[in-house]
Amino acid sequence: xxxxxxxxxxxxxxxxxxxxxxxxxxxxxxxxxxxxxxxxxxxxxxxxxxxxxxxxxxxxxxxxxxxxxxxxxxxxxxxxxxxxxxxxxxxxxxxxxxxxxxxxxxxxxxxxxx
Amino acid sequence: xxxxxxxxxxxxxxxxxxxxxxxxxxxxxxxxxxxxxxxxxxxxxxxxxxxxxxxxxxxxxxxxxxxxxxxxxxxxxxxxxxxxxxxxxxxxxxxxxxxxxxxxxxxxxxxxxxx
Numbered sequence: 001x002x003x004x005x006x007x008x009x010x011x012x013x014x015x016x017x018x019x020x021x022x023x024x025x026x027x028x029x030x031x032x033x034x035x036x037x038x039x040x041x042x043x044x045x046x047x048x049x050x051x052x053x054x055x056x057x058x059x060x061x062x063x064x065x066x067x068x069x070x071x072x073x074x075x076x077x078x079x080x081x082x083x084x085x086x087x088x089x090x091x092x093x094x095x096x097x098x099x100x101x102x103x104x105x106x107x108x109x110x111x112x113x114x
Numbered sequence: 115x116x117x118x119x120x121x122x123x124x125x126x127x128x129x130x131x132x133x134x135x136x137x138x139x140x141x142x143x144x145x146x147x148x149x150x151x152x153x154x155x156x157x158x159x160x161x162x163x164x165x166x167x168x169x170x171x172x173x174x175x176x177x178x179x180x181x182x183x184x185x186x187x188x189x190x191x192x193x194x195x196x197x198x199x200x201x202x203x204x205x206x207x208x209x210x211x212x213x214x215x216x217x218x219x220x221x222x223x224x225x226x227x228x229x
């Protein structure tokens with residue numbers, strides 16, 4: 001069964017901390033994505049990557065950075081966590097080309113910044 | 115990026131009722147997808163549609179790719195308690211060549227089933 005695994009289901013961090021959210025996929029997908037989900041706002045794209053070491057800003061990249069050193073792993077970094085970054089974070093992956101079936105999502109990481 | 119117009123935002127229904135929700139867009143998509151998100155989990159793909167006018171079923175779920183390629187509908191018949199969750203539509207533009215073939219998501223429809 002194909003899988004996208006997010007390292008933590010729940011995290012509580014303090015304001016100002018540097019936070020790492022890890023995502024690993026076992027499907028050899030080229031593309032990986034980070035979204036945040038907030039009530040009433042739907043899924044908002046933070047960053048995505050279509051290849052190793054490549055990254056593209058999404059709609060709300062401010063306060064975040066990403067790293068993709070290996071094809072299977074895509075990390076989201078909150079440089080200095082703030083309370084307005086309390087949210088559900090979803091990682092997803094996909095492959096490009098014929099027969100692609102949209103994204104496969106991880107189970108999410110619920111981050112609380114206090 | 116843009117978001118799709120998904121409606122309704124939420125639905126409160128009785129068990130056994132049928133459910134309809136839809137998404138509309140100002141731009142054309144070549145693929146429409148419907149996802150369901152259970153509480154505390156990530157979205158899971160329910161149905162994928164690849165052709166204008168296509169009608170596809172998955173058990174009690176039926177989805178249609180609008181003939182104009184700018185809309186899609188999802189129907190759930192005879193709802194049961196495990197249908198509770200958030201349903202997202204997503205559209206995919208034709209590949210532009212290179213890079214990720216990104217999806218555009220609706221904001222979701224919360225389905226709540228009252229006993």
